[in-house]
Amino acid sequence: MKFDTSPIAAIATAPGRGGIGVVRVSGKDLSPVIEAVCGLASGKQLQPRHATYLSFLNDDGSIIDQGLAIHFKAPHSYTGEDVLELQGHGGPVVLQMLLARCLQAGAGIGLRLAEPGEFTYRAYLNDKLDLAQAEAVADLIDASTEAAAKSATQSLSGEFSKTINALVQKVINLRMLVEATLDFPEEEIDFLEKSNARGQLAAIRASLEHVFSQASQGALLREGLNVVLAGQPNVGKSSLLNALAGSDVAIVTPIAGTTRDKVTETIQLHGIPLNIIDTAGIRELDSHGDEVERIGIQRTWAEVERADVIMHMLDAARGPTRADEEIAARFPANVPVVRVWNKIDLSGHKPAAEEQADATHVYLSASERTGVDLLRNELLRIAGWQQTGESLYLARERHLIALKQARFHLDAAAEHAATSDQALDLFAEELRLAQERLNSITGEFTPDDLLGVIFSRFCIGK
Numbered sequence: 149m150k151f152d153t154s155p156i157a158a159i160a161t162a163p164g165r166g167g168i169g170v171v172r173v174s175g176k177d178l179s180p181v182i183e184a185v186c187g188l189a190s191g192k193q194l195q196p197r198h199a200t201y202l203s204f205l206n207d208d209g210s211i212i213d214q215g216l217a218i219h220f221k222a223p224h225s226y227t228g229e230d231v232l233e234l235q236g237h238g239g240p241v242v243l244q245m246l247l248a249r250c251l252q253a254g255a256g257i258g259l260r261l262a263e264p265g266e267f268t269y270r271a272y273l274n275d276k277l278d279l280a281q282a283e284a285v286a287d288l289i290d291a292s293t294e295a296a297a298k299s300a301t302q303s304l305s306g307e308f309s310k311t312i313n314a315l316v317q318k319v320i321n322l323r324m325l326v327e328a329t330l331d332f333p334e335e336e337i338d339f340l341e342k343s344n345a346r347g348q349l350a351a352i353r354a355s356l357e358h359v360f361s362q363a364s365q366g367a368l369l370r371e372g373l374n375v376v377l378a379g380q381p382n383v384g385k386s387s388l389l390n391a392l393a394g395s396d397v398a399i400v401t402p403i404a405g406t407t408r409d410k411v412t413e414t415i416q417l418h419g420i421p422l423n424i425i426d427t428a429g430i431r432e433l434d435s436h437g438d439e440v441e442r443i444g445i446q447r448t449w450a451e452v453e454r455a456d457v458i459m460h461m462l463d464a465a466r467g468p469t470r471a472d473e474e475i476a477a478r479f480p481a482n483v484p485v486v487r488v489w490n491k492i493d494l495s496g497h498k499p500a501a502e503e504q505a506d507a508t509h510v511y512l513s514a515s516e517r518t519g520v521d522l523l524r525n526e527l528l529r530i531a532g533w534q535q536t537g538e539s540l541y542l543a544r545e546r547h548l549i550a551l552k553q554a555r556f557h558l559d560a561a562a563e564h565a566a567t568s569d570q571a572l573d574l575f576a577e578e579l580r581l582a583q584e585r586l587n588s589i590t591g592e593f594t595p596d597d598l599l600g601v602i603f604s605r606f607c608i609g610k
């Protein structure tokens with residue numbers, strides 16, 4: 149991003165009609181806009197953080213709308229700058245007029261339209277939010293399930309950042325110890341023994357694992373699980389979808405896969421969005437096939453390649469057939485497969501789940517809804533879901549990657565610590581790299597303010 153720092157304005161509420169709508173302005177000093185739009189005598193101000201009911205005025209004095217004006221004075225605002233919020237009636241035309249009026253009144257101070265995310269970007273620049281919190285703002289707005297919203301709030305409130313910062317602090321403490329020793333080479337010899345550096349490192353690695361598991365669970369809530377449902381016609385795929393969803397109406401947000409068919413449905417499992425791709429749709433399309441459809445089919449198969457799990461449904465009463473084998477032959481090699489044997493009410497099988505060499509087999513009846521929980525558990529197991537009751541962080545892929553890289557460096561540090569020559573400088577370097585990766589999560593690139601920490605907290609002369 150390379151935004152300038154001129155004042156910005158935008159309609160903050162969703163497009164369309166609503167009871168109220170909000171125009172938000174942020175900048176270093178907004179008095180010209182406030183005076184003009186709110187009709188205040190020159191030099192007069194709105195009482196900060198108080199809602200004042202007044203008329204929003206055009207430059208000819210005519211009234212655009214009546215509503216509430218709130219002035220948040222810097223730094224006590226969302227962006228950390230002066231913020232003016234004008235709450236008027238939520239019609240698209242009236243809000244556009246109000247926005248245009250603000251831009252006109254602010255022309256002298258360089259007021260311009262805000263870019264997407266720019267208010268939050270300023271909040272980040274002004275230290276109102278760190279990077280992970282800023283991301284959580286977007287995630288909360290985008291949350292598609294209650295569980296996802298809850299964990300976004302958790303990240304937004306700074307819980308995730310706090311955990312990361314605590315981890316960083318532990319790494320810093322260990323680095324301080326090591327780097328102090330590096331200055332006195334004769335002390336290196338039994339440093340690792342005396343200082344319990346290995347113990348500290350082990351504790352750090354354990355904390356990282358814990359954060360990582362919470363973050364991956366959160367990422368699951370955010371990204372969901374891509375599930376391919378494959379099987380011959382009439383084996384009971386639609387019935388299974390309904391059974392998984394719990395009721396027929398629980399099938400939410402159908403996504404149009406291609407022009408003519410509906411290939412993906414999203415249902416929820418413990419708040420995890422399951423994006424279910426029905427390959428039946430693909431095979432039906434295979435038979436006709438103009439160019440557009442063929443591209444659609446290719447795309448869908450590409451999605452199958454990226455699936456997290458494949459449910460291959462078979463008729464337990466009929467037993468496996470050649471057509472079943474042909475379907476299975478199209479599955480990508482390294483995606484876990486659950487073989488779902490349906491209609492056990494006809495076959496006389498008992499509901500069961502068993503692990504076998506190539507796949508897990510689950511026996512159930514979709515229409516009788518027996519054994520469906522076994523399948524649910526199996527999907528959650530494959531997803532790596534753990535019911536911890538702990539609050540989760542709605543982590544992003546970026547966070548997971550950073551955590552994995554930090555883990556890589558901590559592992560390397562552990563290896564250096566394990567060797568007999570105790571390569572302390574390499575040990576220290578890996579710790580530094582791990583810290584850097586962790587810092588990237590909250591956006592704090594503070595490479596060598598570490599020195600400052602060392603000198604302020606550690607008495608070298610002793």
Ligand code: GDP
Binds near residue numbers: 384388490491493
């Ligand atoms: P799809 O074509 O794979 O989506 O299969 P459907 O879900 O439409 O089901 C095909 C037929 O099988 C319907 O008549 C269902 O009522 C029936 N069916 C589905 N599941 C079961 C089951 O577990 N037991 C029995 N007896 N019939 C089932």
Ligand code: ZN
Binds near residue numbers: 387
């Ligand atoms: Zn069907």
